[in-house]
Amino acid sequence: MALQWVILTCVVAAESAIALLLTLPSPKLLKNSAVSLVSLILQPTSFVVPFSCFQLLDLYWKNEHRLECTAEICTAAERDRYEKSIYKAQRNVILCASACLLYWCIYRICKYYKEIQKLEEIEKKYEEQ
Template identity: 40%
Template sequence: MALEWVILGYAAAAEAVMVLLLTIPGLDGLRKGLVAVTRNLLKPFLSVVPFCLFLLMDIYWKYETRPHCESPGSCTPTEHLRHQKSMFKSQRNALLIASALLFYWLLFTVTRLVVQIEQLNQRVEKLKNQD
């Protein structure tokens, strides 16, 4: 299962970098190319959403099938430690899922806004040229 988390981490990092590059002021010359690349990558990155849902179901399944200690002495310290490590990993992975979904949403929204701004700037230039 570690490969899935590595892939999701790389996807979230790529989304974060693209959002950062689109929002940094002063990159006007590169922005058109970045917008074109980002618009082409939005559809493949949409596969992050069902992938995250699958991984959330995996976390839920692990939570539901965890060993239960009925009485204080029924679990050994090793079992208790393993359960705690599993819970920490699940929490970390849930944060990774949330960040991947958030960065996808931000990337989609920022890309749409940058495209709208470019279209409005073109309209303004066209109206200036007509006068």
């Protein structure tokens, strides 16, 4: 079960690096090639969104069916294990939400940059006339 969270963590780290790369100021030629490369990668990596949503549903189901340890009959170790599982679930929810949010941000950055390129081409055309 931990492998899916490791994969999602790596995906979030890669997405944040890509978002940082796209938003940093750079020469126009480098920015054009980076945006075109990321745009090509976006389609195959769209699995991130349904995978994250599935993981969120799994977390919700586990939260609804979790045994609660709030009574005094629970030992200290059981309470610690219960609290640790709650913290892990909260961390994983944040991880799923950030994966979806970062994917959307990268998509919008690429789309805006392509629209800017089209507008620049139209502007060049009008200046030539």
